[in-house]
Amino acid sequence: MRISAIHHVAVICSDYPRSKHFYTQVLGLRVLAEVHREARRSYKLDLALPDGGQIELFSFPDPPPRPSYPEACGLRHLAFAVDDIDACVAELQAQSIAVEAVRVDEYTGRRYTFFADPDGLPIEFYERG
Template sequence: MRLTTIHHIAIICSDYERSKRFYTEILGFRPLREQYRAARRSYKLDLEADGGIQLELFSFENPPKRPSYPEACGLRHLALAVDDMDEAIAYLRRHGIEPEPIRIDEATNKRFTFFQDPDGLPIELYEK
């Protein structure tokens, strides 16, 4: 098998409208397709950012809680690249999001930080 790229990342949210605003209005993902699946009483929103990054945002009634702290088993976090960490942090703060202190990647000497989506999913910003 030869993989060429990650096709998409799927996220289940507890409040669809709140998460939709967060990923589109704050993080800048563009809606590609939105559908309501009546049989599941669930929305599915396909989103895309520059570079072809795609997210699927799902709503389900009463989804179970999942540990999301970085050391829990399973998906650790979603990492997004930025050109200017200081600009990105200032932008998040203007939108009421307080990221963690900046850290330095020991292997690359690149700066990174974490913040959370509305459901507590850890999101990393990594400076290119």
């Protein structure tokens, strides 16, 4: 078996228009496809990442809340590599998005920070350096 890359990460949101705005306008991800699935009463939005990977944004009627704090077993957070963490933090804060203090990874020496999407999904910016 040879895995070559992550193809996509799927995210279920509670408020589709709000999350679509966040991922496309705040994070600047490009829309590849958008489908309304009438039988499921849901949307599926495919978003392009610069490295070729994708985010699949789903909406479903009345999804259960995501257990996050304290941290639950399962996917912990979504991390994006960035070149300039200070510029990214400034952009988020300019849009009134709360961002944790920038920290340094004790093992790699790289800087990183966390913030949340509209449903509280933890997102990390990790500076390439």
